[in-house]
């Protein structure tokens with residue numbers, strides 16, 4: 001099973017996703033903002049990251065994803081966002097401008113999340 | 126309109142339709158052309174225009190009456206607009222006004238009987254470092270003297286350009302040796318962006334910490350990121366060149382001397398967010414620059430820097446168009462600007478939704494200031510680290526400051542963010558200042574006790590306007606001048622701003638006449654607080670600033686003590 005880092009400023013989401021992933025046997029850790037997230041990547045060395053877009057800044061998740069990639073982090077990143085529901089607008093990563101593997105609007109169903117995680121972990125192994 | 130005129134007019138409309146399209150967003154350019162050729166916009170013309178665009182005459186009328194340069198009343202062949210804002214006032218506006226009235230035999234607001242001249246006041250036209258300034262139609266005259274007035278009027282009467290006095294705007298710019306304009310290799314920023322890709326381009330802007338140079342100081346990287354992920358095949362880049370904040374004229378200098386870098390920055394922005402089209406919204410007062418800017422755009426098209434497959438990049442096409450404002454300060458507010466581009470009254474929108482997802486014509490739009498785009502081009506070329514060498518932690522980079530008022534060397538200065546007011550004053554020969562207004566009419570007025578504070582987003586924020594006032598200056602007069610400006614420029618949509626500014630102006634007049642009680646002053650300050658909290662846009666939220674900071678920092682100038 002894998003080490004998964006959840007970075008989101010919404011504690012409920014962090015807890016819910018954590019419980020779900022641990023039920024499926026994964027080990028999880030969490031961070032609530034960009035700087036903490038960056039540190040946890042170093043210390044926890046996750047196999048996969050679940051990352052929120054809007055934290056202290058409206059684009060913290062995007063900035064963090066790019067920073068991690070440019071520092072050589074190659075493991076899968078799932079980006080979850082409520083950007084669309086906040087702005088009432090359709091958002092996505094069609095042109096591949098973000099170095100993430102999956103870009104998904106919140107809410108994501110537990111089945112969907114688990115299968116996405118599974119696929120990505122297998123794909124990268 | 127009689128029959129034959131009507132036919133001629135229809136023909137004119139068809140020509141304009143061909144040039145600007147037959148949609149609502151063509152309304153402003155169509156009206157700008159009509160008023161240019163007819164010197165008026167009659168009810169008949171308004172009906173014809175409405176019919177032509179398939180909208181209601183009332184909508185056209187609403188637009189016509191919103192913009193001061195579209196004033197439908199019959200005006201002279203030569204429309205003279207004299208700047209009435211404080212810096213020109215300090216430099217001898219009153220004498221020029223008198224001379225104009227004497228020479229033309231009319232008062233302000235009137236047109237000569239022969240229909241040749243009309244005389245109006247206007248607000249800051251971005252020549253504050255070389256006032257008094259005026260416009261004759263679109264031509265700018267600076268450092269105007271009574272003698273020049275005679276020559277201007279004579280030249281217009283004879284309709285001979287060569288008889289007009291030579292008086293072109295001076296674009297004084299003092300730069301830092303290793304700053305924004307160092308190491309300029311044409312298009313190096315754009316080439317870099319195209320080679321590293323969209324995500325990395327935005328990353329460079331994010332890493333630089335660049336914040337919007339138009340005044341509000343929003344982080345540019347965030348704006349670009351949010352527009353980039355909006356899922357819409359149509360997106361826009363808009364460059365805000367409305368520069369209407371009294372005492373601000375840096376964008377005029379940038380567009381005069383470095384337009385290529387601004388367009389390069391817009392093109393980089395277009396690439397990063399995924400837009401195919403950019404629009405430069407140029408204030409009507411800067412119309413004299415239009416031929417110059419259009420020729421640069423044409424040159425860029427020839428050099429494959431605009432148009433299809435820019436610099437042979439297969440999937441990148443982008444072009445830039447210029448749209449003119451028509452004399453409304455509030456159109457500098459980004460949502461009002463978008464309304465104006467859409468051919469409407471420039472009334473700020475409610476936010477959210479924000480332009481990054483619902484902007485021009487409902488599409489995701491990045492609106493940035495002229496200087497922000499230029500800085501973006503330079504950051505791509507020289508790197509985020511170079512930019513961060515300057516400034517403070519939260520205010521990186523250098524910034525252009527428009528310096529005017531009582532100082533030896535007014536003009537535009539490039540300085541590192543975080544510079545102390547006292548350092549700046551020394552540099553421009555304004556050490557004797559009794560007061561400095563930072564951030565224009567919507568900024569704040571500070572006294573020498575604050576001259577050790579720093580100009581930055583953490584402390585004294587500004588879009589670049591620094592107005593210096595010497596010992597002789599009556600500061601209530603300054604506050605009154607600004608408040609008159611806001612009364613005139615409020616779009617009137619929301620009550621706190623529409624009525625509040627009028628009350629504050631009356632209050633200042635009472636203070637001048639020594640008729641304001643301490644108790645009433647307290648009420649005025651409370652009104653100012655209410656306006657800051659409840660106005661819909663930045664205009665009403667910041668218009669009380671100079672008044673409230675004057676009361677705070679210069680109790681002696683106010684004449685009475687407020688009753689706390």
Ligand SMILES: Cc1cc2nc3c(=O)[nH]c(=O)nc-3n(C[C@H](O)[C@H](O)[C@H](O)COP(=O)(O)O)c2cc1C
Nearest residue numbers: 337338339365367368369457458459493494497663
């Ligand atoms: C009344 C008002 C007038 C404004 N005028 C201008 C202006 O002339 N130029 C400008 O760039 N921004 C102006 N702004 C700020 C814009 O709304 C917007 O924040 C800016 O164009 C964004 O660009 P930036 O982030 O690059 O600064 C104005 C805002 C208000 C409320």
Ligand code: SF4
Nearest residue numbers: 616618619622662665
């Ligand atoms: S604050 Fe003033 S300018 Fe802004 S929307 Fe309200 S009335 Fe219009």
Ligand code: FES
Nearest residue numbers: 208213250252253
């Ligand atoms: S041009 Fe007159 S004050 Fe700016």
